Amino acid sequence: MSTLVWFDGEIRAAHEPVVTALDRGLLVGDGVFDTCVVVGGRPFALRRHLARLVRSAQLVGLPEPPVDLITEAALELAARLDGPTGRLRITWTAGPSAGGPGRGDGPATLLLTAQSETVLHPAPGTDPARARTAVVVVPWVRNENSPLVGAKSTSYAENVLAIEYARRHGGTEAVLANTRGELCEGAASNVFVELGGELLTPPLSAGCLAGVTRELVLEWGTAAGLPVREATVPLGTFRSAAHAAVTSATRGIVPVDVLDGRELRPGPLTARMQAVFAERAVQDLDP
Numbered sequence: 001m002s003t004l005v006w007f008d009g010e011i012r013a014a015h016e017p018v019v020t021a022l023d024r025g026l027l028v029g030d031g032v033f034d035t036c037v038v039v040g041g042r043p044f045a046l047r048r049h050l051a052r053l054v055r056s057a058q059l060v061g062l063p064e065p066p067v068d069l070i071t072e073a074a075l076e077l078a079a080r081l082d083g084p085t086g087r088l089r090i091t092w093t094a095g096p097s098a099g100g101p102g103r104g105d106g107p108a109t110l111l112l113t114a115q116s117e118t119v120l121h122p123a124p125g126t127d128p129a130r131a132r133t134a135v136v137v138v139p140w141v142r143n144e145n146s147p148l149v150g151a152k153s154t155s156y157a158e159n160v161l162a163i164e165y166a167r168r169h170g171g172t173e174a175v176l177a178n179t180r181g182e183l184c185e186g187a188a189s190n191v192f193v194e195l196g197g198e199l200l201t202p203p204l205s206a207g208c209l210a211g212v213t214r215e216l217v218l219e220w221g222t223a224a225g226l227p228v229r230e231a232t233v234p235l236g237t238f239r240s241a242a243h244a245a246v247t248s249a250t251r252g253i254v255p256v257d258v259l260d261g262r263e264l265r266p267g268p269l270t271a272r273m274q275a276v277f278a279e280r281a282v283q284d285l286d287p
């Protein structure tokens with residue numbers, strides 16, 4: 001696995017220091033980011049990920065990220081990776097601090113990192129190496145009224161703690177409800193559940209991130225005639241579901257095989273959706 005860093009117009013080695021010790025992204029998690037998968041040396045769905053980065057920045061009041069510059073840097077980094085698959089992350093922070101918790105008026109910080117990773121799915125939507133996931137519902141909730149809802153914020157510690165909780169309880173992904181007791185999302189994924197012959201995912205009003213993979217599943221699934229839609233799902237209903245899946249850019253569509261210690265079989269709609277996703281994704285790398 002190799003890591004490349006893009007900062008200030010140049011590709012650098014991973015160990016080279018780039019941001020200052022005063023960067024607000026580092027000090028107070030004041031920044032946004034986005035991550036996409038690299039397939040065949042090209043970032044997948046880059047335009048959608050950049051559109052979300054812009055939305056994230058708007059939501060938290062950061063300046064608008066320079067999309068053209070980021071696109072150029074992302075394409076260059078992805079092409080320079082030493083393997084065909086990997087992940088590419090764009091980080092945009094509030095820049096150097098003026099001291100104290102409030103923002104200064106310094107320039108924002110832009111940083112891109114790319115890592116080659118052979119375990120990533122060769123075609124988005126399919127993940128033979130990480131074909132299943134054990135999920136654990138954590139005791140904390142997502143606040144659907146938080147000012148960070150909808151933003152992919154570098155204030156990620158709640159997700160880190162949720163994943164650590166899941167790991168201590170034998171899982172690989174954590175699932176959170178919201179304050180209303182509805183299914184919300186995974187710590188780093190969106191959640192789908194098969195109920196009554198439909199593939200359902202919570203609406204954005206549940207407080208979940210607008211996942212790019214979730215969006216493509218809804219669009220491509222509907223276009224293929226699959227019964228997939230947004231719906232409010234009580235957490236208790238999710239807990240007793242027969243089939244569920246999580247989605248993310250780096251994992252694709254992954255059936256849940258263990259839910260809070262209970263074994264699940266991959267659902268038939270999930271399998272059909274994986275096939276549709278894999279087929280559409282190879283037709284267009286930037287859908």
Ligand SMILES: Cc1ncc(COP(=O)(O)O)c(C=O)c1O
Pocket residue numbers: 035159185186187188189190208209210211212213214247248249250
């Ligand atoms: C909290 C959260 N929800 C959902 C997702 C899935 O989004 P995407 O499909 O764009 O990777 C992520 C991705 O990391 C995430 O961090």
